[in-house]
Amino acid sequence: MNNSDHQCCCHCGQPHKQGSAYCVIIGDKEQAMCCPGCQAVASLIVHGNEVNKDEKRGRK
Ligand SMILES: [Zn+2]
Numbered sequence: 001m002n003n004s005d006h007q008c009c010c011h012c013g014q015p016h017k018q019g020s021a022y023c024v025i026i027g028d029k030e031q032a033m034c035c036p037g038c039q040a041v042a043s044l045i046v047h048g049n050e051v052n053k054d055e056k057r058g059r060k
Helices: 036-059
Strands: 006-008 015-017 022-026 029-033
Touching (some): 022 036
Antiparallel strands (some): 022 029
């Protein structure tokens, strides 16, 4: 892969320049996003997973 100064958006896969990326913490890692839209969706997905985990714990 040629990723010397480019990364791919964690959400949509589009390449973007390092340093201009939007980031979301997924697990313990910072994942780069290409735009505020991908950042918002990705953070919603992460937040949703956390909520689901809490819900499962609460129900059992
Ligand atoms: Zn993207």
